[in-house]
Amino acid sequence: MSYLSIRDLELRLKGGGRLLRRVSLEVARGEVHGLVGESGAGKSMIGKAVLGTLPRSVEIVSGQILLDGTDVLAMHPAARRRLIGATCALIPQDPLTALNPAHRVGPQITDRLVDILRWPRAKAEARARELLAEVQIAEPERVMRSYPHELSGGMRQRILIASAFAAEPKLIVADEPTTALDVTVQKQILKLIKAMQERHGTALLFVTHDLGVVSKICQRLSVLYAGMVVEDTDVRTFFRAPRHPYSRALLAATPKYTDPTHSLTPVPEAVIATVRAEVAEADRRAGA
Amino acid sequence: MLDGRGAIQHRAGPRLWLSALWLGLLVVLALGAPWIAPKDPLAQDLMLGRLPPFWIDGAEPGYWLGTDSLGRDVLSRILWGARLALTVALVAGTLTCLIGATLGLMAGFLRGASDLVISRLVDIWMAFPPVLFSILLVAVLGPGLFSIIAAIVLIDWTRFARVVRAEAMTQGAMDYVASAQVAGRGRIGTMALEILPNVLPTIGVLLTLEMGIAVIVEAILSFVNLSISTDAPTWGGMIAEGRTSVHQAWWVLVFPLLALFLTVLSFSQLGEGLKDRFDPVLR
C-alpha cells in the first residue's frame, strides 16, 4: 500500500479560481515520485497541501490526503501538525533563506528532535553530528556552532538535507531543491539526496522542472498542467512512450533527449490548445 | 569553509562610541543629580539673578553655568532636567516599542483579521499631524509625566507597527518559516522563536531613535508649558525661559539647548550606528 495517497484534491484561491483540479497521486514507501510541469502548474501547492503549509489565501475544497492510511485533512490541526512533524520533512528550494539567520545551525537541526519528538538534547546532538557527517560535512562540530551566513550555499543545502532526514521521516517533500544552486553543486546535491533517500528508505515527493533530474532519481512521475494531472506513470514508460501529447512535448523540449545541438523546442501551440481544452472540459464537468 | 561574509568585521566607529559615551554620562549625572547638583534647582535668589557662567567676569563661585533671571542655578536645573528627559525617553520609548512592535509583528506575521484591523488603525492614526496631536492630548489629559508618556506612546506606536510589520512579512515569506511549520511549530511559537529574533535588531534601532524623539517631544511640551508643573526643571521649560532673555543672559538658553541637542543627536547616532553594525550580519 502506498504511504502517501492524494485523492481528488481540489484547491482553490479563496474567492478565486481553481488551483488544483482533482489531483490524485500515490507514493509508495521508499519511492521517489516526481512532480513536473511548467511554472505555476501547482507543483508546490501539492507539496504544501501535504505538509500543511498552504498559504492562507488558498482553501482546500475537497479531497483526501492519506498518510499511511490516515486522512490528515480530517484531523484536528494540532494533531495533524504533530503527525506531520513526526513523519514528514521538507527540503526547501532556497538554502539561503531556509535556515533561520538568527540561530546557530546546530539548534536548528536539534530543536525539532527535542521539541517535537521529545528526544533528550544529548541524543539529538549526537544524531545531528552523525547526519552532518553523513552529508559529507567535514567539521560537524564547528558547523553546528556556525551561523548560516557563515556557510556557503552548497553547505547550507547539505545541512538542510541532514536536517530533513534527522528524524527518520517516512516522507520528504523536496521542492526544487537544486534550482537555487550552481550547476556543479546541483549534481552533487542531487546525488546526495538520492543516496540518502535510498539508505534511509524514505519516500520522496520531488518537485522539479527538469525531466533530466526525474530520469535520474524518480521511479514514478506525475505531469501537471494548470493544476491537473495529465499523466501519472512510471518513469520508464514515460521516457519510452509518453501517452499524453503534453508529456511528449515536454520531453521533446528537454535538451538531453533531443539533439543537444538543437535549441529547445517550445511546447507547440496545438498541444497547449489540447490540454487547455481538457482543462476546460474538466472544469465544465466539475461545474455541472 | 567560511565564505567572505563571515569574516567581515564592522568597526563600531566613533559616532557609536561618542553617542554612547554622552548618553552614559548623562545617565550617571541624572541618577546622581541629588548629590552631584551643586545647588537646589528650585532655590530662587533674586540677588543672584542672571549670573554669567564661571569664565565670565561677574560669576559667583559655585554657579558654574550661571543663573537664570530668578537666580536659579542653570547647571543644577539641567542635571535635574536630565532626570525627567531620560525617564520619559526610557519609559515612553519602551512602552511605545512594546506596543508598536507587538502589533506590527502580529499584523505582519499572522496576517488575516489582525492585519486588517491593525493596518487600518495605523492608517487612521497616521492621518493626524503628530505634534498637534500630542499637544491636544496633553491639553486634554492635563499636564504631568503620565500625560507626556501617554501622548508619546499613543502617537508613535505606529512607527514601530509599520516597520516591524513590513519586516515580519518579509521574514514570514522565507523558507525557514515553512520548515519550522512542517517541523510542528505553532504560529505563535514561530512568531516568537523564529521571526522575532530576526526583527530584533530593527526593533533595537527603532527603540533608540524613539528615545531621541521622546526627549524632543518632552522638550516641546515643556516649551509650550504642557509638561510637568511649571517651576520643575525641564530642558524645554528652561529653553522657553531662556529665549525671553537671550540678549541679557544667553547662557540660560544655550546650555539646556546644547544638552537637548547632544542628547537627541546621540540617540539618533546610536540608532544609526547600531543599524550599520547589525544590518549586514543578518542580511
Ligand SMILES: Nc1ncnc2c1ncn2[C@@H]1O[C@H](COP(=O)(O)OP(=O)(O)OP(=O)(O)O)[C@@H](O)[C@H]1O
Ligand atoms: N501565496 C499564494 N497565494 C495565492 N496564489 C498563489 C500563491 N502561491 C502561488 N499561487 C498560485 O498558485 C498557482 C500554483 O502555484 P505553485 O507555486 O504551486 O506553482 P509551481 O508549479 O510550484 O510553479 P514553480 O515551478 O514556479 O514553482 C499559481 O498560479 C500561483 O499563481
Ligand SMILES: [Mg+2]
Ligand atoms: Mg514551486
